[in-house]
Amino acid sequence: MSQFLRRITSLPIQSIRSFHSFDEVTPAKYISTRLKNGVGSRYVCQLQRLTIQVCKEFRTSFGTRDWIANDLIKFAREHPYVVVYVQPRRHRAPNLVGEYLAGDRQWIPLSNCDREKVNWWIHSLLTQKGDPQWRLLKQMHTDSPSVQGIWTPFTNKPIDRITRTYPDKDLTEMEYPQITATQQIQELFEQQKLNKTS
Amino acid sequence: MVRLLRYGTIFGPLKDRWRYLYKRDLYKRRLEAGPEPERFRSALINWNYDAELYACTHRFGEKLNIESLRNAMTDASFLKQIVKQRTEAGLAATDQTTLAFTHNQELAKQGKQIAEDFLQKALHYWYPKFPQEGIEAITKFLLSESTIADISSGLGFKTLIRCDIPSPRPTMLTNALFAFIGSINENTGRSRAEVFVADFILTHLVGKDINEIWQVKNPMGLLTKVLEENGRQAPESRLIWATGVSSVLSTYVVGVYSNKEFLGKSAGATVSIAEEMAARDALRRLFETDEKRAQIPFDKLYKKGLLLDK
Amino acid sequence: MFISIGKAEINISTTFNVRANYPVRKFVHDNVHHDMEVQQLYTKVNNLVNDKFHQRLFAVIKIGDEQRKVTTEDIICKVDEFHPTIGDRIRFEKVLLVGSSDFTVVGRPILNPHFVRVEGIVIEKTLSQTQMEYWYAPRKKKVGARNYLWKDPLTMIRITNIELLGPIPGTNQSSSR
Numbered sequence: 232m233s234q235f236l237r238r239i240t241s242l243p244i245q246s247i248r249s250f251h252s253f254d255e256v257t258p259a260k261y262i263s264t265r266l267k268n269g270v271g272s273r274y275v276c277q278l279q280r281l282t283i284q285v286c287k288e289f290r291t292s293f294g295t296r297d298w299i300a301n302d303l304i305k306f307a308r309e310h311p312y313v314v315v316y317v318q319p320r321r322h323r324a325p326n327l328v329g330e331y332l333a334g335d336r337q338w339i340p341l342s343n344c345d346r347e348k349v350n351w352w353i354h355s356l357l358t359q360k361g362d363p364q365w366r367l368l369k370q371m372h373t374d375s376p377s378v379q380g381i382w383t384p385f386t387n388k389p390i391d392r393i394t395r396t397y398p399d400k401d402l403t404e405m406e407y408p409q410i411t412a413t414q415q416i417q418e419l420f421e422q423q424k425l426n427k428t429s
Numbered sequence: 430m431v432r433l434l435r436y437g438t439i440f441g442p443l444k445d446r447w448r449y450l451y452k453r454d455l456y457k458r459r460l461e462a463g464p465e466p467e468r469f470r471s472a473l474i475n476w477n478y479d480a481e482l483y484a485c486t487h488r489f490g491e492k493l494n495i496e497s498l499r500n501a502m503t504d505a506s507f508l509k510q511i512v513k514q515r516t517e518a519g520l521a522a523t524d525q526t527t528l529a530f531t532h533n534q535e536l537a538k539q540g541k542q543i544a545e546d547f548l549q550k551a552l553h554y555w556y557p558k559f560p561q562e563g564i565e566a567i568t569k570f571l572l573s574e575s576t577i578a579d580i581s582s583g584l585g586f587k588t589l590i591r592c593d594i595p596s597p598r599p600t601m602l603t604n605a606l607f608a609f610i611g612s613i614n615e616n617t618g619r620s621r622a623e624v625f626v627a628d629f630i631l632t633h634l635v636g637k638d639i640n641e642i643w644q645v646k647n648p649m650g651l652l653t654k655v656l657e658e659n660g661r662q663a664p665e666s667r668l669i670w671a672t673g674v675s676s677v678l679s680t681y682v683v684g685v686y687s688n689k690e691f692l693g694k695s696a697g698a699t700v701s702i703a704e705e706m707a708a709r710d711a712l713r714r715l716f717e718t719d720e721k722r723a724q725i726p727f728d729k730l731y732k733k734g735l736l737l738d739k
Numbered sequence: 740m741f742i743s744i745g746k747a748e749i750n751i752s753t754t755f756n757v758r759a760n761y762p763v764r765k766f767v768h769d770n771v772h773h774d775m776e777v778q779q780l781y782t783k784v785n786n787l788v789n790d791k792f793h794q795r796l797f798a799v800i801k802i803g804d805e806q807r808k809v810t811t812e813d814i815i816c817k818v819d820e821f822h823p824t825i826g827d828r829i830r831f832e833k834v835l836l837v838g839s840s841d842f843t844v845v846g847r848p849i850l851n852p853h854f855v856r857v858e859g860i861v862i863e864k865t866l867s868q869t870q871m872e873y874w875y876a877p878r879k880k881k882v883g884a885r886n887y888l889w890k891d892p893l894t895m896i897r898i899t900n901i902e903l904l905g906p907i908p909g910t911n912q913s914s915s916r
Contacts, residue, residue, distance in 0.1 A: 247869060247888050247889070247890060253869075253871060257868045257869075262814050262816060262895060264814065264862060264863070264895070264897070265583050266580060266583040266584070266629065266632070266633075267632040267633070267635045267636075267812075268862050268897075269860040269862040269897040269899065270628075270632045270635055270727055270728075270812055270897065270899065271627060271628030271629065271631075271632050271727045271728055272624060272627075272628055272727070272728035273489065273490055273628055274825065274826040274860060274862065275488055275489065275584070276488065276825065276826070277863075279484070279585050279588075280475075280481070280484075282475045311483070311484060311487040312484050312485075312487045312488040313484060314477065314480045314481055314484045316475035316477070318474070318475055331585075332583060332584060332585035333582070333583055333585075334582070334587060354824075355864075355866070357825075358824060358825045358863065358864035358865070359863065359864070359865050360863050360865070364866075364868050364869070365868060366867075366868045367816060367867065367893070370815065370816040370818070371807065371809075371813065371814065371815045371816060372813065372814040372815075373809075373810065373813045373814075374635065374636035374812060374813075375720060375795060375810050378720075378721065378795055378796075378797045378810060378838070378839065378840055379838065379839075379840050379843075380840070383696070384672075385669075385670050385682055385696070388670075390669075393669070393670065555792075635812050636812070717792070720795075721794050721795055721839070721840040722792075722794060722795060723792070723793055723794055723795045723796070723811075724795065724811055724812060728899065728900075
């Protein structure tokens with residue numbers, strides 16, 4: 232629903248901040264996780280370190296500066312498992328670089344983003360696994376696709392079929408549980424005859 | 430498909446001759462320079478090793494002493510390198526006692542022993558009918574260098590290990606993980622270390638068939654042996670179904686019975702294949718390691734007190 | 740029973756009276772053998788609950804508008820915004836069906852939460868690949884051609900636990916719902 236609204240209202244879309252070529256086919260993958268995360272008694276956040284590159288003077292990094300002044304300490308306290316580096320760079324655009332446990336790396340430009348957007352992007356990197364953009368082939372992943380057994384032509388097949396000699400009379404003859412349509416019409420016809428005569 | 434952006438729009442279209450030549454020359458020079466040499470992560474400007482170690486303890490929820498973690502992450506090659514550098518510089522500190530830290534060889538031994546004991550105990554508990562040979566094969570697989578190195582690199586130890594090369598070798602990665610388990614044991618006790626093993630090493634069995642990890646070459650022979658031990662009659666195989674016998678896609682279904690009692694059945698392209706697979710199926714049913722069997726409750730091995738009563 | 744629509748008054752009770760003349764159909768027949776069989780089935784399933792080495796369970800759960808068949812250690816993906824963040828453990832309240840290799844229990848429409856528990860953990864929240872919709876309307880004023888680009892928020896949930904908590908509700912071993 233929200234996608235539909237977004238399309239109608241044509242608001243600036245915050246989730247697209249990188250060049251995407253539609254000429255190339257997006258790589259497609261199945262859902263996977265690193266090290267079966269979430270199975271055991273604990274969950275491991277995959278973001279290892281976060282580098283915020285920011286300029287102290289330029290207008291382009293106003294929101295990033297705002298976030299560092301107001302939210303950085305709170306973020307670091309809430310997520311002690313992430314190492315945050317703030318890297319001031321003179322007269323250049325602000326960037327966000329996330330490095331992940333498996334060795335992946337995500338890069339996001341933060342030019343002209345306000346404080347809320349910066350917060351959104353940082354939490355977006357925090358909750359990711361870090362792999363590049365991919366298209367989902369299936370919206371689920373399972374290691375045991377069938378618990379009650381995969382169907383084959385031999386499941387629930389009556390065992391006496393193998394002991395018979397073919398052609399078998401019992402199997403070839405049709406059994407009609409009710410009278411057939413032709414028989415019904417015949418009966419009606421005969422009743423009509425009787426009525427006429429009487 | 431509609432093309433949204435043209436290539437080269439960021440730096441302007443490459444229609445100027447001079448710009449094209451300039452770019453081409455840069456490209457050629459880059460190729461001539463060759464690939465960049467591998468660097469340590471610690472060589473970059475955004476690096477604080479103490480902060481990284483602090484984050485590492487919080488990541489796994491373990492209350493570790495930072496110094497012991499630093500020892501666990503120090504490889505023997507790192508110490509050797511330092512000693513070598515000192516001797517080259519003309520210093521007399523060749524002996525390890527002057528250094529503030531040690532390498533992780535001892536801790537790794539300790540950690541490996543804990544992991545091996547716990548894995549055997551847990552597998553024995555959850556698969557009580559599975560033979561000892563098979564359980565040993567599974568523990569060997571779980572503690573093999575490739576598996577442990579994969580787990581270790583997945584836990585982000587690749588950048589934390591201190592060694593003499595930028596990308597650590599599998600042996601270094603395995604040592605680091607075992608040493609981490611050892612340091613948990615030293616700091617917060619053995620049960621906590623065992624929970625760590627259950628969470629990160631035992632979970633490697635998810636999505637894997639343990640009957641395939643333990644490779645049985647002669648399943649029919651093993652089946653007769655197991656049945657003899659239990660005092661039952663030798664297995665007999667019978668053909669249940671057969672279709673497409675004279676065609677390419679022939680299928681035979683063979684069942685294995687012992688004293689007219691059903692043990693298992695399976696399909697195959699030929700009778701011999703089907704018989705072998707049926708024997709494997711019978712073994713799976715006997716050992717209770719079927720697909721139907723519930724997976725190990727990784728997070729509840731201690732919660733329910735399952736392992737504590739054994 | 741009377742319902743007034745504007746000025747006219749329609750007597751509906753007469754129509755009901757006509758229906759009442761027909762004999763009321765009995766949907767469930769009293770069958771002692773049938774009940775015995777059902778009780779045996781119930782006890783079989785109830786005994787499986789107490790089994791420590793229980794068999795693998797699967798369930799059909801409802802997330803949003805979708806129904807998913809899951810077993811433990813599955814990953815399911817939910818498209819569109821979803822409030823819980825990573826590491827949050829979720830209990831799925833709408834369980835339509837639960838079963839193992841030997842039995843299946845179907846809810847009408849959902850199962851009692853005191854009977855079955857399905858839990859999951861949010862492991863990842865990402866964005867989908869860039870998707871595009873092309874809009875072309877040259878005749879309309881101020882429209883022309885438009886490109887809409889967007890990324891869907893995705894949430895990966897891993898099923899950690901499917902558990903039977905007690906006997907089937909409504910059987911002899913427990914009070915009915």
